[in-house]
Amino acid sequence: VSVVLNDRRDSPIQVSEETRQRIIKAAKELGYAPNPAAQMLAQGKNQLLALFNYGENAFPVDRDHPFYAYMIGIEREAVREDYNLLLITRGQGSEPRSIYGTGINMLRLADGALIMGWRSDGSELKRLTAEGYPFVYIGKREIPGCQIDWVGSDYREAGIKATNHLLALGHRHLGLICVGPDSEEIRDRKRGCREALQQVPAAELTELAQEVLEDADALGNALAENQITALICGGVTSLRLATGLLQELFLSVPDDLSLCTLAFDEGRLWPFHALHPTYIRHQDDLAGELAVQMLVKKLGESQARVGSKQIGVELVVGNTTKPLEGPR
Amino acid sequence: VSVVLNDRRDSPIQVSEETRQRIIKAAKELGYAPNPAAQMLAQGKNQLLALFNYGENAFPVDRDHPFYAYMIGIEREAVREDYNLLLITRGQGSEPRSIYGTGINMLRLADGALIMGWRSDGSELKRLTAEGYPFVYIGKREIPGCQIDWVGSDYREAGIKATNHLLALGHRHLGLICVGPDSEEIRDRKRGCREALQQVPAAELTELAQEVLEDADALGNALAENQITALICGGVTSLRLATGLLQELFLSVPDDLSLCTLAFDEGRLWPFHALHPTYIRHQDDLAGELAVQMLVKKLGESQARVGSKQIGVELVVGNTTKPLEGPR
DNA sequence: CTGAAAGCGCTTACAG
């Protein structure tokens, strides 16, 4: 019966066509529906991938949140690979988020896990690795003495491309501002910008403290002091804050200041937007897909390392950057 | 061991504190985690809530999608109620989405389910109900001959409030435009607008076909023919399309036309936006929370009906509507 | 308080 209903053609068991039909007919009449839990138990795997986020919710309240795009890719690929997704929400009511918070490794409900979030606890990841639990980290994550597989966007390249663009436009006094907690990916942004800058001897890059985005005058002073003609924003949040303050300062973009952001989501644009930012386009949805692929591969090869991957980025030129026209 | 790990204080079995600690310690050391499928099989529940979407993905690619806000609330409440969330992605690769598509009811892996999406198959919902599977529908869903519990935003009230606002400003020739597939909630919008309009004898409401949003001239003609001075958009998509076309037509908002939308997400606004739409604020995240509460209640009371709920809405006045100043 | 046993609904070798 099991062979017939699951259409196991590769089974060693041969069933006559007549019997087969008889079984199917009976199943229909009885309104039979298999119990997936029992199937899983018998087959020893449950086609479940856990999603764990150290940072916030799986559904970020802030839609500008970079994780959102990852999620889209993760779900898309999960459909293809025929896995269900398990959002770990039990026991996540209090900070800090923890995998072992309740004492047991909750991820083991699933065959493997995708983990994300900046505030991740290195020791928990080490323990997971030691236990041989298969997971892939979403976003770059380097832990000394512990090789973990991750997949993320190449923020260093983002920094390089943005900086090169502004340098090519003739700007020599650049500013860089990132908001948010210090993380591998913030450091990569800064590193990329610095690397690109070093190719042009006369150029200067000022890293502005994120506090200057709390007050228009603070930003104005910082820009003036350093003669900044082009500002690189680390992401959408800094771009949003900066544009607001620049408006207060009556500074016009790009006439008074060129603006370029290392992350942006074009889906946000409205027809009546005057500004179309120059930005670095990421493919975080592809990163999400790749993460699932890597994890599934890991599961198949019983926990071999699959290696980390960085996804390339590209510059999209909008109307917020323009060539420098001599001294201000 | 089972009694200790599941913290069954009400169990007839008494366990000494010492033994209890010994068990917990051992579980930790061994990295023990219960198998949800086995738990499901043995006790018929596993603290898992399934999420099934007839329409699209759980993570809508379009961030303007109304489901997104629901998701936020669902997750928030799941944390509180101590449930994990199971995103049903298996077998969802091809249209139309189906719960029984593979022959088995995938939802049975979880204790209960939250179901959403306009394209839902009434017969599947009927079958679920007949089987006694506990679920709550996200968004209004009425099926003849089948009482189902749902929770959704009150789009009729949205229509009423928007229409009343425009009438109060003196407008008498209103237009209404909704895009997307016909659904209970689209019908409610229209119903609400019509109801409000009937209170003012001299007023007229023209329902524009969604095709007029495909072409600027078509929209222009429709507005002119009906002398429309105020346009109600059904949601973000129609608002977006309309603003784009109005710009092409050199019609200015709100001087030439007042604009009000029945759904909007203020989180989208940028500092440099000139237009702040007058809109109806929904509380879909609260609806999501409520849905989880209702479902959990259902689970507790072993599938009693809990009744459907509609969440109230409110008008937020922006700068896209203004009083009518005599004939145009 | 502890241990052995039955059973949840399936799948899959294993005998007939």
Place this chain on the structure above:
DNA sequence: CTGAAAGCGCTTACAG
């Protein structure tokens, strides 16, 4: 080709 049996990992009466 068919039927009886073991086992997946749990929970829960049931004896000791």
